[in-house]
Amino acid sequence: MADSGGPPSGESLLFLTDDQLRKAIEAMFFAYRGFTADPDRILSEKGYGRAHHRAVHFINRSPGTTVNNLLSILGVTKQSLNRVLRTLISDGLVESRVGKQDKRERHLFLTEPGEVLERALSDAQRDRMRSAFRRAGPDAVSGFRQVLEAMMDADTARHYKRLKEGGA
Amino acid sequence: MADSGGPPSGESLLFLTDDQLRKAIEAMFFAYRGFTADPDRILSEKGYGRAHHRAVHFINRSPGTTVNNLLSILGVTKQSLNRVLRTLISDGLVESRVGKQDKRERHLFLTEPGEVLERALSDAQRDRMRSAFRRAGPDAVSGFRQVLEAMMDADTARHYKRLKEGGA
DNA sequence: CTTGGAATGTCAACAAGGCTGACATAATGT
DNA sequence: ACATTATGTCAGCCTTGTTGACATTCCAAG
Numbered sequence: 155m156a157d158s159g160g161p162p163s164g165e166s167l168l169f170l171t172d173d174q175l176r177k178a179i180e181a182m183f184f185a186y187r188g189f190t191a192d193p194d195r196i197l198s199e200k201g202y203g204r205a206h207h208r209a210v211h212f213i214n215r216s217p218g219t220t221v222n223n224l225l226s227i228l229g230v231t232k233q234s235l236n237r238v239l240r241t242l243i244s245d246g247l248v249e250s251r252v253g254k255q256d257k258r259e260r261h262l263f264l265t266e267p268g269e270v271l272e273r274a275l276s277d278a279q280r281d282r283m284r285s286a287f288r289r290a291g292p293d294a295v296s297g298f299r300q301v302l303e304a305m306m307d308a309d310t311a312r313h314y315k316r317l318k319e320g321g322a
Numbered sequence: 323m324a325d326s327g328g329p330p331s332g333e334s335l336l337f338l339t340d341d342q343l344r345k346a347i348e349a350m351f352f353a354y355r356g357f358t359a360d361p362d363r364i365l366s367e368k369g370y371g372r373a374h375h376r377a378v379h380f381i382n383r384s385p386g387t388t389v390n391n392l393l394s395i396l397g398v399t400k401q402s403l404n405r406v407l408r409t410l411i412s413d414g415l416v417e418s419r420v421g422k423q424d425k426r427e428r429h430l431f432l433t434e435p436g437e438v439l440e441r442a443l444s445d446a447q448r449d450r451m452r453s454a455f456r457r458a459g460p461d462a463v464s465g466f467r468q469v470l471e472a473m474m475d476a477d478t479a480r481h482y483k484r485l486k487e488g489g490a
Numbered sequence: 491c492t493t494g495g496a497a498t499g500t501c502a503a504c505a506a507g508g509c510t511g512a513c514a515t516a517a518t519g520t
Numbered sequence: 521a522c523a524t525t526a527t528g529t530c531a532g533c534c535t536t537g538t539t540g541a542c543a544t545t546c547c548a549a550g
Binding site: 371372373398399401402405406424425426427 | 506507508509510515516517518
């Protein structure tokens with residue numbers, strides 16, 4: 155079950171059959187569903203969606219970040235993000251402060267209740283990730299991360315690495 | 323870069339900090355975007371979306387599958403799936419044949435043009451997966467799959483394994 | 491200093507693709 | 521005969537993506 159079913163694995167040039175790749179593609183699809191399932195449940199109880207989760211996650215991650223910065227991380231249009239931010243702000247989960255240097259900018263922060271929601275979401279998601287890591291074993295973990303990093307777009311990987319180092 | 327940054331990895335109980343888990347969560351988010359980016363481009367040129375991709379993928383995977391079966395794999399409502407199938411059928415990419423044993427069932431098949439689209443989509447996605455595997459190295463590949471499998475919901479994993487074995 | 495762009499953020503309207511609910515039809519099973 | 525199953529369809533709602541139009545703020549060139 156660890157090995158995909160046969161010949162490969164020694165050399166530096168992998169013997170990757172279309173069939174193995176197809177299994178990996180399906181695994182990615184099904185796993186992502188599991189990955190989002192727990193937060194989705196919590197969110198839908200409160201009338202929010204994945205877009206809210208993403209905003210809350212990255213605001214928590216980089217408090218004081220600007221709308222523009224969040225935009226480039228999330229890869230959506232500012233109008234799309236704005237709708238989400240508007241509800242989060244009016245619900246009192248996010249605070250938006252006008253920039254001191256540049257008054258065009260808005261700096262975003264989680265409020266106390268915002269942090270509570272963020273905690274609930276990330277706890278649920280971390281629990282699943284932790285349990286997956288435990289079941290897969292220590293060696294699997296680094297392989298997992300390496301493949302994921304290699305799968306990102308170049309631009310995306312830049313964001314990822316900036317976050318990765320900033321938060322260490 | 324291979325190692326996540328420190329202490330862990332020998333024992334059976336992993337030393338998983340919240341910080342490491344958070345990085346893995348972000349990696350999953352960013353990687354999934356890369357994973358869908360290439361097919362998304364192809365699809366949007368033809369006026370389709372991810373929902374069409376999923377249908378085409380699993381019909382190709384299990385030709386003659388029924389609507390009900392597809393439903394349980396995709397985890398959406400029949401109304402949702404039906405909207406997608408309707409366009410694929412009327413565009414001549416999918417054929418729906420009444421069942422011989424049970425005439426209530428519709429068995430789904432890709433037409434010639436349907437297979438062409440499927441090939442384009444899966445080629446693009448496989449190319450990215452293959453390149454990610456190559457860059458990550460042989461040892462990473464099995465770890466990747468193990469973690470993904472451990473991340474799925476139990477029900478989902480059933481579908482996944484049935485497909486995995488059926489297609490080997 | 492003024493003025494024209496560039497950057498930033500907001501509002502409005504539309505589309506895709508989820509969802510629920512209600513209902514029709516046909517075939518099956520009891 | 522009747523209940524159940526498999527499928528399809530209509531209507532309406534929600535989230536979340538899109539584009540277009542517009543206000544505000546900043547900055548730099550004249």
